[in-house]
Amino acid sequence: MAEPVLELRGVSKRYGEAVAVDEVSLTVERGEFLTILGPSGCGKTTVLRLIAGFEQPSAGEIVLEGRSMAGVPPERRAVNTVFQSYALFPHMNVFDNVAFGLRMRGFAPTEVRRRVLDALRLVHLEDLATRMVDRLSGGQQQRVAIARAVVNEPAVLLLDEPLSALDYRLRKRMQIELKHLQRSLGITFVLVTHDQEEAFSMSDRVAVMNQGRIAQLDTPTAIYETPANLFVARFVGEINVLPGVVVGCVEHMTHVEVEGRVIPLSTPPGCWQVGNKVHVLLRPEDLRVETLRDLDEDPELRASFGRVPALLGVVEETVYKGATYDVILRLDSGTMLTATEFFNEDDETVYFRPGDRVAVTWVQGWETVLAYAP
Amino acid sequence: MRRDGLFRRLVIAATVVWMAVFGVVPNLLVLGASVSHPSPTTFLSPGFTLGNYALLLDGIHAQILFSSLKLSAAVTAICFGLAYPFAALLARAGRRTRHVLLVLVVIPFWTNSLVRTYAMTVLLNTSGLVNRVLFALGLIDAPLTLLYTTGAVVAGLVYTLLPFMILPLYAALDRFDPRLEEAARDLGAGRFQVLWYIKLPLVLPGIITGCMLVFLPGLGMFYVADVLGGAKTMLVGNFIRDQFLVTRQWPLGAAASTLLTMIMIVLLLIYWWSQRRIHEGKLDV
Numbered sequence: 265m266a267e268p269v270l271e272l273r274g275v276s277k278r279y280g281e282a283v284a285v286d287e288v289s290l291t292v293e294r295g296e297f298l299t300i301l302g303p304s305g306c307g308k309t310t311v312l313r314l315i316a317g318f319e320q321p322s323a324g325e326i327v328l329e330g331r332s333m334a335g336v337p338p339e340r341r342a343v344n345t346v347f348q349s350y351a352l353f354p355h356m357n358v359f360d361n362v363a364f365g366l367r368m369r370g371f372a373p374t375e376v377r378r379r380v381l382d383a384l385r386l387v388h389l390e391d392l393a394t395r396m397v398d399r400l401s402g403g404q405q406q407r408v409a410i411a412r413a414v415v416n417e418p419a420v421l422l423l424d425e426p427l428s429a430l431d432y433r434l435r436k437r438m439q440i441e442l443k444h445l446q447r448s449l450g451i452t453f454v455l456v457t458h459d460q461e462e463a464f465s466m467s468d469r470v471a472v473m474n475q476g477r478i479a480q481l482d483t484p485t486a487i488y489e490t491p492a493n494l495f496v497a498r499f500v501g502e503i504n505v506l507p508g509v510v511v512g513c514v515e516h517m518t519h520v521e522v523e524g525r526v527i528p529l530s531t532p533p534g535c536w537q538v539g540n541k542v543h544v545l546l547r548p549e550d551l552r553v554e555t556l557r558d559l560d561e562d563p564e565l566r567a568s569f570g571r572v573p574a575l576l577g578v579v580e581e582t583v584y585k586g587a588t589y590d591v592i593l594r595l596d597s598g599t600m601l602t603a604t605e606f607f608n609e610d611d612e613t614v615y616f617r618p619g620d621r622v623a624v625t626w627v628q629g630w631e632t633v634l635a636y637a638p
Numbered sequence: 639m640r641r642d643g644l645f646r647r648l649v650i651a652a653t654v655v656w657m658a659v660f661g662v663v664p665n666l667l668v669l670g671a672s673v674s675h676p677s678p679t680t681f682l683s684p685g686f687t688l689g690n691y692a693l694l695l696d697g698i699h700a701q702i703l704f705s706s707l708k709l710s711a712a713v714t715a716i717c718f719g720l721a722y723p724f725a726a727l728l729a730r731a732g733r734r735t736r737h738v739l740l741v742l743v744v745i746p747f748w749t750n751s752l753v754r755t756y757a758m759t760v761l762l763n764t765s766g767l768v769n770r771v772l773f774a775l776g777l778i779d780a781p782l783t784l785l786y787t788t789g790a791v792v793a794g795l796v797y798t799l800l801p802f803m804i805l806p807l808y809a810a811l812d813r814f815d816p817r818l819e820e821a822a823r824d825l826g827a828g829r830f831q832v833l834w835y836i837k838l839p840l841v842l843p844g845i846i847t848g849c850m851l852v853f854l855p856g857l858g859m860f861y862v863a864d865v866l867g868g869a870k871t872m873l874v875g876n877f878i879r880d881q882f883l884v885t886r887q888w889p890l891g892a893a894a895s896t897l898l899t900m901i902m903i904v905l906l907l908i909y910w911w912s913q914r915r916i917h918e919g920k921l922d923v
Contacts, residue, residue, distance in 0.1 A: 338823040345820075349815075351817040351818055355840055368826035413825075
C-alpha cells in the first residue's frame with residue numbers, strides 16, 4: 265500500500281486538567297474522504313486544528329506526507345482549511361480571496377489569474393469574481409471558502425462543519441457537490457461534522473469520536489451495521505438495545521436469553537462463553553412486526569415469519585415519518601422498542617393501532633451483539 | 639405615519655439649522671477673515687488677499703507651525719504606542735475586565751481637562767511629586783526642571799488625549815475577527831504578512847480616527863502649552879489665540895485656523911479612502 269498522506273500517532277491535547285483529545289491515532293490514505301463524526305465537545309474540531317497547526321499536540325506526533333509536523337507553523341503545512349464561519353477576508357473581493365494563498369506563495373500574476381479562474385469555474389462562481397464577499401449569499405460564500413482552499417492544491421483539505429450554516433436543501437446539494445469535487449480533484453478530504461447523515465453520504469471512512477477518543481473508525485456501512493460499542497450504536501441513528509445472557513455456544517451459533525426467550529444468534533466462534541452478559545442491538549428498520557391476530561388467521565404469514573422465537577408486546581403509538589412510520593411498542597417485560605415500517609404499495613394507511621398485540625422478530629444475523637456495559 | 643414623518647423632518651431641519659448657524663457660518667466667516675487685509679484699527683478690512691497665508695508660511699510663523707506639527711506628531715505617535723497594546727488587551731479581555739478597564743479610560747473625563755492640566759504642575763514642579771520620588775530613591779541629587787519644558791507639554795497632551803486614541807482603536811480591534819488571522823496563516827501568510835495584508839487594512843480606519851482625534855487637538859490645545867510650557871508659543875493653538883487676543887491680527891489668526899481645518903479635511907479624506915478600500919476592495923484581476 266502507498267504511503268499514507270496523513271498520520272496521527274497517539275496525539276493528545278490537554279488544556280490544563282481537561283483532555284480535549286486523548287491518544288488519537290489514525291491514518292488517512294491519499295485521495296480518501298475521511299469524516300470525523302461526534303457530538304459537540306468530543307474533540308473533533310481540536311483534531312482538525314492540530315492537523316492545521318493552530319494548536320500543538322501535548323503528546324504524540326502528526327506526520328504529513330512522511331514529514332513530522334512538530335513545530336511547523338500553519339503557513340508551512342501543505343493543508344488548507346474550510347472554516348465553519350468561512351472566515352473570508354471582508355476587505356477583498358472574491359478573486360482576491362481565492363488568490364490570497366497563491367500570492368502568499370509567490371506565484372506569478374498570470375499564473376495566479378489562471379488558477380483562480382479555474383478554481384472559480386469549479387465552484388460555479390466565475391461570474392462573481394469581482395464581487396465583494398459580504399454581498400454574497402451563504403451558499404456562495406461557502407463556495408468561495410472551498411475555492412480559496414482547493415486552489416492551493418493542498419495535500420489534505422480540512423473542512424470544519426462546512427455545511428452547518430446552510431439550509432437543509434442547500435446542504436444536501438453541497439454534500440453531493442463536495443463529494444464530486446473531491447473525486448474529480450483527487451484531494452484528500454478530512455471533514456468534521458456532528459451530522460451522521462452528512463458523514464455517511466460523503467465519506468469513504470468515518471471516525472466516530474467520543475470524549476476525545478476515537479470510538480470506532482470504519483466504513484459508513486460497518487459503523488451503521490456493526491457498531492463497535494453502545495456509544496457508536498446510539499450516536500449513528502436510532503437503535504434498540506436489549507440486555508441478554510449467553511446460555512449456549514456452538515460454533516457459529518450462540519444462544520442468548522433475551523426478554524425471557526432463548527434466541528439463536530449467529531456470532532463468530534469463540535466470542536462468547538456461557539454466562540456472558542450481552543447487549544443485543546437492533547436497528548428499527550431491521551425489526552419485523554406482525555399482529556397476533558394476523559398470525560393466527562394466516563398460516564402462510566406464520567410460516568414466513570421466521571425461525572427466531574418472537575418477542576411479544578403491545579403497540580403504544582405510531583409516529584408518521586412521511587415515507588415510513590415508527591411503531592413504538594412495549595414488550596411484555598416492559599422494555600420499549602421502536603420498529604420502522606414502510607407503507608405497503610396498496611395500503612397507505614398506518615396498519616398498526618395502539619393496543620394491538622404484536623410479535624416482533626428479525627432476520628437472524630442482522631443483530632449486533634456487544635458485551636454488556638452499564 | 640403622517641405625524642411621524644413630520645416629526646422626523648422637524649428633527650432633521652433643526653439639526654441642519656444648528657449645523658449651519660454654528661458650524662458652516664462661523665467657518666465661512668473665518669475663511670473670509672483669512673483672505674481679508676489686516677487693519678490696525680478695525681481688526682480687518684474686507685478684500686481679497688493670500689498675503690496672510692504667505693505670511694503664515696514665512697520665517698518665524700512657519701517655524702512655529704512646523705514645530706507644532708512636529709510636537710503633535712510626536713504626541714500622536716506616543717499615544718498610538720501606548721494605546722495600541724492597551725486597546726488590544728481590552729479587545730481580548732473578558733467581559734468584566736473589559737468593563738472595568740473601559741471605565742478607567744473614561745474616568746478622567748469626569749474632571750475638567752484644564753483642572754487636570756493644573757494638577758500636573760503639582761507633579762512636575764521642582765518640589766513636585768516626581769522630583770521628590772526620584773530624590774528619595776537617590777536617583778538625582780538636585781531637582782530636575784520638568785515644568786515649563788517641551789517634555790511637560792508633550793506629557794500633558796499625551797495624558798489628555800490618550801483616551802481619544804484608545805477608544806477608536808479598541809472599537810476597530812474589537813470588530814476584527816481573529817479567525818481571519820488563522821485563515822490567512824492557513825493560506826500560507828507569515829506573521830508579518832497577516833499583519834500587513836489582513837489586520838492592518840481592517841483596523842486602519844480605527845487607527846486613522848484615533849490619529850485624527852489626537853493630532854488635531856495636539857495642534858490646538860493652547861491651554862496645555864500655557865500651563866505646562868510657560869510663556870513660549872508652542873502650538874498653532876497658542877499662535878491663533880495670540881493673533882486674535884494679543885496682537886490683534888485677525889486675518890493671520892484666521893489663516894492659521896483655516897490651515898488647521900484643511901489638515902483635518904486631508905485626514906478625513908485619508909479616512910474615507912481607507913474605509914472605501916475595505917468596502918469596495920481593489921479590483922486586481
